[in-house]
Amino acid sequence: MNRETVLELAHISKHFGKLIANDDISLTLGKGELLALLGENGAGKTTLMNVLFGHYTADGGQVSAFGEILPPGKPRAAIEAGIGMVHQHFTLAGNLTVLDNVMIGTERLGLLRSGRKQAAAKLRGLSERFGLQVEPYAFVADLSVGEKQRVEILKALYRDARILILDEPTAVLTQIEAEQLFQTLRGMTDTGLSVIFISHKLAEVMAASDRVVILRGGRTVAEKRTSDTNRAELAELMVGRRVVRPVRTDQAPGRNILSAGKVDIVEDGRKLLDGIDFTVRAGEILGIIGVSGNGQAALGQLTCGLRGADTGTLVYDGNQANGFSPRMLVTSGTGRIPEDRNTEGAIAEMAIWENAVLERIHEKRFSAYGFVNRARCRDYATELIDRFDIRGAAPDTRTGLLSGGNMQKMILGRNLAASPKLIIANQPTRGLDEGAIAAVHAELLAARKDGAAILLISEDLDEVLALSDTIQAIFKGRLSAPLSAEDADSRTVGLMMAGIWETSHAA
């Protein structure tokens, strides 16, 4: 099928300092096409789309839409040419309504009458036509993540976008929401809109796209019709080598390391955790699976020492309490991988060595009489960088300059270097690419082999199935009964994630 070309990027190059983000990239988009832009973190996908939309000015090359060359560096020109962009991090004002967010910037100032009525009608029309249900007068702050994304898409459509660009649209969505999104996008391309979505997830690229362009290291390495390729080939093209996720081998668990008994956490009269029980044993991975927002945050805070149980107790290696402080956890051999590496795991403005030692700065080897032993801290950071293969890093590098995968390796490293007996891993691979995921999984399995008890909190079904010895689902703050790995398959666990065990097991 030959499509009319609606968008063409020709020989785009863009560098930041010494880093070459885009190196002579060309691509075209056909009318009604759903094109996937596949690549690992740092491959240059987002930069390319920012050039296209005019957020960045390219060093070379040009962009043309519907046959017209776009002036570089002018987002407004891109909007007028019919290009709409949905960013990974939403650009919505939470204290305004959906309608206001959609209309913002489209009305001329100084008009006495606002066109809210017509705007609301147009918005309703668009939502119905494309199956993007949202209430125009709801406040954005009250919407779920999936709904916010719909608002972003509607914002683009409202401005009469005929080309839609979505940057990692499924990064924040649950499995079901993601499937709905792709149905919606397919519906759009059927009516003649064209869509580019950026992704590093092979499954969704295979399932949803017509064509896929693979970027690696700022260059186009391949372009394939989706029907002519397969997952393994795409993985190899994307990473540049074969990536095999490590496999768990059977081993007998040891003694109880951490258990929770009837723990409640209450906030504003709402139970975030509701009578949860679990036990993690040495050499065992307990996977807590669930769609995000079902109490994982509270469970993470509880186990990482940021808040105590309101009722119930934790038992950690024989010590019973309603909670433990971060300091106590670290000194007694706990590795903690926080849910959000950017806001909790590391301080972007500080050097790598500072982040590497921050939680254990009171240890004798890093400080004496209140003074930091900087030489030893730097040596330790160098050790972590070497041992955990943290790329692009020296001890004095600002941590914020690391890619997500390398930052996660730093966090893993500072936790695993001390051979912890307990590891709390909260969404350890969220937002990472294939290569980094395999590395994180390998490290966790190695720690398990050395006898660490691992509490894995994740919303990635594949991850939980691949790593866990025992699985419990979390749903509305409650935990299901444990299910051992032999009995677990994606169907059973999928039902548990939806809270289905509640009916069969409820007392």
Place this chain on the structure above:
Amino acid sequence: MRLERRTQSSLALLLAAPVIAIVIALALSGGLIALAGVNPLDAYAAMVKGAFGSRLSISETLTRTTPLILTGLAAAVAFRARLWNIGGEGQLYAGALVAAWLGHNMAAGLPTPLAIILIMLAGMLAGALLLLGPVLLRLRLGVDEVVTTLILNFIVLLFVSMMIEGPLKDPLAFGWPQSVPVDSDVMLPKLLSRSRLHIGLIIAILAAFVIWIVQSRTVFGMETKAAGLNTRAASFAGIKLGRTLLGVACISGGMAGLAGAIEVTGLKGYVTLDLSPGYGYSGIVVAMLAALHPVGVVITALFVAIVFVGADAMSRALGVPSFIADVIVSISLLTMLVSLLFTTYRVRR
């Protein structure tokens, strides 16, 4: 045109930022001086001469620098930890009042060095205690410390006014509202004979270096830096946010209180309501110009002192109103804020 975050800010850039800011501020203020009918270059020449032209003027400039270093440190330490202490002026007066009271009553019986040290510590304690209240209110109830510290300045000034008109009034001052004088034994030694310059300058410079070392080399410094940059990550790492903030408050309030104690025992000998021409507020400018670096504070305090002392001389020589000093200092705060922006961002077209 738009701003793009720099990946790395070079040291040269960080050092150039305040210099460029000051040059631009002087150029802008030059326009105002020209409006007043004087050649700006002549005016600045008169200013430099006024600040450095003689032994006396140099000693005056350095005398002015002393309290500015300390109030600058008070602001720099607090701001780095995201504690917005605007109460330097009040803390200065609290330190001054305590120093005057102790200095008047305590001299007898104690060896002079010990008495001086005790007075300095008491002044620091007074400033620190005054800041602890707002910090505890913020920690316990979430009260904005910008408001509380700012308002406390006026309360403290009224309290000082009450004390120097009442219990601490000097009966020999012909009815002028001033406090009892500090005993001459506990006045700070002079640094330069036949001048007003006293060893307070040395104390202030030492304080700057001590704070620099605390910030860059100690566990406490590292933890306050972390807490200032990212509270969530800091508490995840086990840093007790309340405790670090209280520690910062003690240092910050302590420095402002020390400024007051030193002004009283080094220079004035008693407390009046014009003890400080707004040193607490100027300290904020000093800290910002130094990009909150404690050693930088010493240099920027000197700059601000030059402007104030020099402007008086310029005003006498050329008839330009001495208010121009306030204008220069204020504009340089604004230009510094802009150039700080450019140390982390660059302009892209």
